Amino acid sequence: MASATTESQEAQAAASVVPSGRTVVDAVSGWLRVLDDGSVDRTWTGPPEALPLMQPVAPYSDPRDGHTLHDLPGEPNLRVYLPEAGKGEDRLPVIVHLHGGGFCISHPSWLMYHHFxxxxxCAVPAVIVSVELPLAPEHRLPAHIDTGVAALRRLRAIFAQSNADAGGALNTDPAAELLRDVADISRVFLVGDSSGGNLVHFVAAQVGxxxxxxxxxxxxxxxxPIHPGFVRAERSRSELETHADSVFFTLDMLDKFNAMALPEGATREHPYTCPMGPQAPPLKSVPLPPMLVAVGEHDLVRDTDLEYCDALRSAGKDVEVLLSRGMSHAFYLNKFAVDADPATRERTRELIDAIASFVSRH
Incomplete structure (x- = not known):
């Protein structure tokens, strides 16, 4: 009988066979392949031990670990975490989560997001509304930004006074009713991982x-923005790779994702990946709320993220920085490392504490 690992590898190999008559025209190793008919195969073909992190977690209305989990289908689809603390008299702030994945992969239902x-x-406590984003290359930027703004618009509509304002049956959804019972939409915080961190900047700017x-x-x-995927064209490969220590996040991967997600013909200096660069509007002119930027010390994009923070300060913006010592890109999403490694667990706790403190002060 084959081992579980062997079976997983065999299943991936079978799933990754190119259909007859089609060829691969572009790919991001392990993550996706673009075929000549325009279709995209996102079958994971990397290390099989990473697969559990990508398994979807089903919603549940019975409390687990102090919260319930609800899906709210619509335009866009939303996933809602409601802490049991929300049953008190005080309404809870709302965290709108914009997932990462280089604009090209991942889903908010994955275990890697769920565990964090x-x-x-529960730690803040806050209602968390996670947004299902469109994926490139089928949907290039600014589709992801537009969807983030649409999620806020839908959230506001849930609290509208009439069903007509809220899009008919929207207000009758049980998850929407629960949201109206506990959430305070006068205190909404945008939180994004990796490319989702880029979206925090642009969605906030649009609202402003x-x-x-x-x-x-x-x-x-x-x-x-947590480890936002900001890059600069003039940085050399050796400079960018100085801090990288993750096999799941490489410069080639970053370049490929950006090429698939940015508007046709755009370079690294495009504002979507470099909001402090020469092609972007001056940050002084961009209306932004207070920001807490989380940076990994060993992250591939560490220096560029810190440059973004410096640019915000120079523009007179309210910005705080959390530097996670010894950590690489999106370390806190790796549940296995958080469970097994004391340093990763402690840095994850620090990140959660920093977000909770930031929310409590704004």
């Missing part, structure tokens, strides 16, 4: 440009 954001919901009156009663009180 379910814990964060629209103005307070346009979004009332919803108010974005702060943003938390």
């Amino acid at each position: 954001y379910s814990r964060l919901a 440009q629209d103005g307070t009156d346009h979004w009332a009663p919803l108010h974005v009180a702060g943003g938390v």
